[in-house]
Amino acid sequence: MRNSLSLNGTPTLAGYADRLTAAPGEVLDLHVSCTEDTVEVDVVRLICGDTHPDGPGAKTEPVVGPGAGHHAATLQPVSRGSFGVAGLAGDWADGGFTLEVWVWPTTPGRGRRQGIVARPGHFALVLEADGALTLQVGGQPSARIQNGPRERRWARVRARYDAATARASLALDAAAWPPQRERADGEAVRPAVLADVPVLLAATGLDGDFADPAGTDTLDGKLDGPRLWRGVVCDEELERMPPSAAWALGDDSLGADVVPDRSGAAQHGTLVNLPSRPATGHAWNGAEQHPARDPAGYGACHFHADDLEDCRWSVTATLRLPEALPSGVYGARLRAAGMEDIVPFFVRPPRGVATADVAILFPTVSYGAYANERMQDRPFVHEPGVLGREILPDDGDLALREHPEFGASLYDSHADGSGVCFSSFRRPVLNMRPGHRNWQTHAPRALSADLYLVDWLRTEGTPFDTLCDHDLHAEGDELLAPYRVLITGCHPEYWTATMLDALEAWLDGGGRLMYLGGNGFYWVTSIDPARPHVVEVRRGVCGIRTWESAPGEHHHTSTGELGGLWRNRGRSPNALVGIGFAAQGFDGQAPGYHQLPDAADPRAAFAMEGIDPGEEIGAFGLSMGGAASDEIDRHDIRYGSPPEALVIATSQGGHSDYVLLVCEDMPVTHLRLGGTTCEEVRADIVLMPTARGGAVFSTGSIGWTAAMAVAGYDNNVARMTGNVLRRFLDPEPLDLVPTPKEHAA
Numbered sequence: 001m002r003n004s005l006s007l008n009g010t011p012t013l014a015g016y017a018d019r020l021t022a023a024p025g026e027v028l029d030l031h032v033s034c035t036e037d038t039v040e041v042d043v044v045r046l047i048c049g050d051t052h053p054d055g056p057g058a059k060t061e062p063v064v065g066p067g068a069g070h071h072a073a074t075l076q077p078v079s080r081g082s083f084g085v086a087g088l089a090g091d092w093a094d095g096g097f098t099l100e101v102w103v104w105p106t107t108p109g110r111g112r113r114q115g116i117v118a119r120p121g122h123f124a125l126v127l128e129a130d131g132a133l134t135l136q137v138g139g140q141p142s143a144r145i146q147n148g149p150r151e152r153r154w155a156r157v158r159a160r161y162d163a164a165t166a167r168a169s170l171a172l173d174a175a176a177w178p179p180q181r182e183r184a185d186g187e188a189v190r191p192a193v194l195a196d197v198p199v200l201l202a203a204t205g206l207d208g209d210f211a212d213p214a215g216t217d218t219l220d221g222k223l224d225g226p227r228l229w230r231g232v233v234c235d236e237e238l239e240r241m242p243p244s245a246a247w248a249l250g251d252d253s254l255g256a257d258v259v260p261d262r263s264g265a266a267q268h269g270t271l272v273n274l275p276s277r278p279a280t281g282h283a284w285n286g287a288e289q290h291p292a293r294d295p296a297g298y299g300a301c302h303f304h305a306d307d308l309e310d311c312r313w314s315v316t317a318t319l320r321l322p323e324a325l326p327s328g329v330y331g332a333r334l335r336a337a338g339m340e341d342i343v344p345f346f347v348r349p350p351r352g353v354a355t356a357d358v359a360i361l362f363p364t365v366s367y368g369a370y371a372n373e374r375m376q377d378r379p380f381v382h383e384p385g386v387l388g389r390e391i392l393p394d395d396g397d398l399a400l401r402e403h404p405e406f407g408a409s410l411y412d413s414h415a416d417g418s419g420v421c422f423s424s425f426r427r428p429v430l431n432m433r434p435g436h437r438n439w440q441t442h443a444p445r446a447l448s449a450d451l452y453l454v455d456w457l458r459t460e461g462t463p464f465d466t467l468c469d470h471d472l473h474a475e476g477d478e479l480l481a482p483y484r485v486l487i488t489g490c491h492p493e494y495w496t497a498t499m500l501d502a503l504e505a506w507l508d509g510g511g512r513l514m515y516l517g518g519n520g521f522y523w524v525t526s527i528d529p530a531r532p533h534v535v536e537v538r539r540g541v542c543g544i545r546t547w548e549s550a551p552g553e554h555h556h557t558s559t560g561e562l563g564g565l566w567r568n569r570g571r572s573p574n575a576l577v578g579i580g581f582a583a584q585g586f587d588g589q590a591p592g593y594h595q596l597p598d599a600a601d602p603r604a605a606f607a608m609e610g611i612d613p614g615e616e617i618g619a620f621g622l623s624m625g626g627a628a629s630d631e632i633d634r635h636d637i638r639y640g641s642p643p644e645a646l647v648i649a650t651s652q653g654g655h656s657d658y659v660l661l662v663c664e665d666m667p668v669t670h671l672r673l674g675g676t677t678c679e680e681v682r683a684d685i686v687l688m689p690t691a692r693g694g695a696v697f698s699t700g701s702i703g704w705t706a707a708m709a710v711a712g713y714d715n716n717v718a719r720m721t722g723n724v725l726r727r728f729l730d731p732e733p734l735d736l737v738p739t740p741k742e743h744a745a
Helices: 364-369 395-402 447-460 469-475 497-508 573-577 602-608 704-708 716-729 740-744
Strands: 013-017 027-034 038-048 059-063 069-072 083-086 097-105 114-119 123-127 133-137 140-145 155-162 167-174 180-187 199-201 221-230 269-272 276-279 300-303 317-320 328-336 339-347 358-362 422-424 465-468 485-488 512-515 526-528 531-536 580-585 630-634 646-650 684-689 695-698
Touching: 013 328, 013 339, 027 038, 027 328, 027 339, 038 317, 038 339, 038 447, 097 114, 097 123, 114 221, 123 155, 133 155, 133 167, 140 167, 199 221, 328 447, 339 465, 358 447, 358 469, 364 422, 364 469, 364 531, 447 704, 447 716, 465 469, 469 497, 469 531, 485 716, 497 573, 512 716, 573 580, 573 695, 602 646, 602 684, 602 716, 695 716, 704 716
Parallel strands: 358 465, 358 485, 485 512, 512 695
Antiparallel strands: 013 027, 027 317, 038 059, 038 069, 038 328, 083 199, 083 269, 097 155, 097 221, 114 123, 114 199, 123 133, 133 140, 140 180, 155 167, 167 180, 221 300, 276 300, 328 339, 422 531, 526 531, 580 630, 646 684, 684 695
8 A cells, every 4th residue: 555654643744846956947846745734835045054053053045936835735645666567458357368477576475465467356466475376366366376486586487267167277386496396276256357457567456547556565576577378378388379468577678667568469568666677587697797688688677665766746836946046055945834844956057057167066966876865774883893973863864764655775775685776856855955964973964064065155255056966967068168166065976977978078178176075986877868866876796885786787777887886997086086985984083184295385385375384184073073084085096096196185094993994995804994004094185187277176075064164164174175266266277287307206
């Protein structure tokens, strides 16, 4: 059944927008669910979300525009669980049927009924709550195999109904050792005459209409090669007789959600809630790792009972953005009966226009990867030695515990243990809110930390435009061309190939980048071309990860490209921005940076203005007490860092042993991996030249912006950042390239 947004009568208010980014004059639709019958909507400009007593304080500004006011509201359900719906023309009751399908269940016998293939009112092939396999005909049990398909083992199932004899039969065959061969038959009740009733794959029924279906009894597991024949067909004839329907679950050649019918009858199906395909099927033997080279081996689709692509809520309010609305970060503020939710969105400048020389690139793809992240509830984070500080869930984290129906992040696992590889913005994202505080750092992170940049630039009096990853992915380097300086958020971890191409082209044209974060440009990421609200990641077998891609399933569904780390694809962040992911850890006291000899280099003088020689940089911060905190990056020539880059300062030697070297830098395990013993555990501040007078300034820490915000942005972290920004805005060429003699030295 559909999940309720209200558990035990808890008042609920939550919403999302139909898209993340819009230009002035464009329209946004708001989708809201509320236990009250009216919700008040207005728009605010988001400047700072931090409520820390030592921080700048939360800051918003009201915006007057159409769409504000009171709107009718209702509690809107969420339908989780992926499945397929396929048409099946005509009446099938009189002549009986034969069904064949391969099944790979992941949670059999765990107290929940799960559909395999069904035609409501006609038949249902079901994995029962106790693990038995049953065939129902006409709504009544007809055949039952008590020892159903085993967990994570392929089994071929054949089901038959003979209308002439009113008998049904089931056969289950699994070749994996020990082999399994089960048979059952029984009497069958003649079904009613049916016409135009769909066939369901991985579900038993529909809750809702055909246009907006919600599956009941959805499956955890894979299906491969479902085929259906009219009448009773014996085993010997199955391969010779063309089926009446043959759904190629692993084939997406007709569209992202379309399941082709290869029988020739064109009874194509549609997938709901984004199951994972193509997946390795019963014929995969490991010889090929790319689905395009082995269509027969990748004939499966992996369904999950907790998949969610789109809440499909009705529109509560429509916001038409004013034509003169400045570029910035905004929020649709929802209020009802003392409850409040702010749904963020990004207003870019008018299309084809830049209104400033500076742009902040908000890492919305990374926000999507972490959307509704629930790691604080995973057992491993509570193990001794994992964290050197208390876990403090934010109100948004607590709300997620009450609302599992809002889905998970790319850091979480499905109920069957497989990793979540798709994340969507068509749902409330409760940890992407202006005041959210991270449960590990007890400080703003992601959007709430990136708003420090907005507040800082306004404090500096520097005009800026707001862009986001989705804009860059859609428009490429043309989006960046008008800007002299681009500033990243604090954690731009997830990048698509299109985004990387655009940034590289812009840098090659003389652009100047300020990478004010850590763990950037790390994971190969896709945005689904047909569904830009969907982000996809395959974890591969390397990198800091909370799950690992299944064997043979390392390629992205949405683009076909190999997933994993960009470094393993030959596009390391070190080569792009001078530094790359080095370590992560969460403890009670993060360090600042001590200066290195390059800080005294005349080429770096502009960055060091107002900072005394030897002065520690960022020995403070709202994130764990220091600027070099959370996840950190270092300069390393082995991984592509330019040797001519100036390494101004480093945090080396200042970290505790809760801060550990990343696993991709550790070919062999050893004891010296923590901050007190490993020289590679460090954050480095780097200045590097690029082509045509361009440059990159990289700070190597997620905690940098949280240190900038201390004392109202009056500190040496903010000072250095401001120095670099002013020099980068100056059109005069930058003298960062070493002389040949210096380079030789």
